[in-house]
Amino acid sequence: MRPLCPCWSCYCLLLISSLGVQGTPVASRADPEQVHLSYPGEPGSMTVTWTTWVPTPSEVQFGLQLTGPLPLRAQGTFSPFVDGGILRRKLYIHRVTLRGLQPGVQYVYRCGSSRGWSRRFRFRALKNGPHWSPRLAVFGDLGTDNPKAFPRLRRDTQQGMYDAVLHVGDFAYDMDQDNARVGDKFMQLIEPVAASLPYMTCPGNHEERYNFSNYKARFSMPGNNEGLWYSWDLGPAHIISFSTEVYFFLSYGHHLVERQFHWLESDLQKANKNRTARPWIITMGHRPMYCSNADLDDCTWHESKVRKGLHGKFYGLEDLFYKYGVDLQLWAHEHSYERLWPIYDYQVFNGSQEMPYTNPRGPVHIITGSAGCEERLTPFSLFPRPWSAVRVKEYGYTRLHILNGTHVHIQQVSDDQDGKIVDDIWVVKPLVGRMMYF
Numbered sequence: 001m002r003p004l005c006p007c008w009s010c011y012c013l014l015l016i017s018s019l020g021v022q023g024t025p026v027a028s029r030a031d032p033e034q035v036h037l038s039y040p041g042e043p044g045s046m047t048v049t050w051t052t053w054v055p056t057p058s059e060v061q062f063g064l065q066l067t068g069p070l071p072l073r074a075q076g077t078f079s080p081f082v083d084g085g086i087l088r089r090k091l092y093i094h095r096v097t098l099r100g101l102q103p104g105v106q107y108v109y110r111c112g113s114s115r116g117w118s119r120r121f122r123f124r125a126l127k128n129g130p131h132w133s134p135r136l137a138v139f140g141d142l143g144t145d146n147p148k149a150f151p152r153l154r155r156d157t158q159q160g161m162y163d164a165v166l167h168v169g170d171f172a173y174d175m176d177q178d179n180a181r182v183g184d185k186f187m188q189l190i191e192p193v194a195a196s197l198p199y200m201t202c203p204g205n206h207e208e209r210y211n212f213s214n215y216k217a218r219f220s221m222p223g224n225n226e227g228l229w230y231s232w233d234l235g236p237a238h239i240i241s242f243s244t245e246v247y248f249f250l251s252y253g254h255h256l257v258e259r260q261f262h263w264l265e266s267d268l269q270k271a272n273k274n275r276t277a278r279p280w281i282i283t284m285g286h287r288p289m290y291c292s293n294a295d296l297d298d299c300t301w302h303e304s305k306v307r308k309g310l311h312g313k314f315y316g317l318e319d320l321f322y323k324y325g326v327d328l329q330l331w332a333h334e335h336s337y338e339r340l341w342p343i344y345d346y347q348v349f350n351g352s353q354e355m356p357y358t359n360p361r362g363p364v365h366i367i368t369g370s371a372g373c374e375e376r377l378t379p380f381s382l383f384p385r386p387w388s389a390v391r392v393k394e395y396g397y398t399r400l401h402i403l404n405g406t407h408v409h410i411q412q413v414s415d416d417q418d419g420k421i422v423d424d425i426w427v428v429k430p431l432v433g434r435m436m437y438f
Contacts, residue, residue: 033188038198039232042099052112076097085179086179123195126198138368144182152415235402268320280327280328282328292384334367337392340365370394392414396414
């Protein structure tokens, strides 16, 4: 066979190089993907985050109409992110914050640049102030494989059931896997929900690789602590997100435990002074202080690190949260659902025998880590502990409705039972005397 002429060889090389890995034109690498929202903590604002594979300008066009021109514009910045895997894959993470949004109004938006635009998405701006009733979807431990509860959550979102999502740690399993391609797949998976609702997060143990770099790069949380800990106000609640992982991955620095602890104490002091406006204080962290699962996780030990601190005495969170009257503590990590009686130091502090969650004398703990991942569900120990009220080993997620300053409604949705509500309680607390438990 006669060899190809040099010009034909050059043409073939150019043609091959103009195609992406999957045979798509290189131009598509400028198209936004993995679009998601977060609330930056500033009333009337929303942050849009997305990924491209080449550096491009960062712009969001938005307006009120489903069709036609989007008259409003906002610009932002992008940052290169190089994954720590052997291929050193590079992504470009774009962040644009929209401001001046009208409370409760639905907006239509697209993001990107003249080199490529996302499709149009819709979101409803959060209402301002304490006098409204936020509805949240709460869960942890959602994987790219076996995301059992996600299709139902997506349908709930499309029906307008929620104002925000709280993802209590552990994403994708794991975002760094396959040189961060699993992270890309996960962000694409959650886009139908996360591009429509503020998707608020905290780090879990599965984010640890390369000093939590995928987590820090891909999500845009309030504050200046790379999303490891932050707080924000939502209706009548002050919500605090923090990292339980600083207690376990000490190679990244013991100082993080101390820094976070002092930040938490300062934030709780401020939140208590603001109880008149926002009576509820709600925390979210990945690894629970208590659980009754049949494994050897931290929460199964009598003196857990999260509860009692390093060496059982330094920077423990149970005493801190009890001192400042945290009302509701949201956890995940265990791939199951468990609700505790109001508890402090292994003692049950029910409001009364008939109405345990009416004026409880200790915080209420909810463990909700059964959204679905490749590790499947976690079994429970044979006999429940005296402080364990309800245990559900089924895939699902939690609905949290902060009705007003005195009433919070918590429901657990079972995906195994086609959306059946398998747990349903009201936490009721008077506005007077809310500040601390002692």
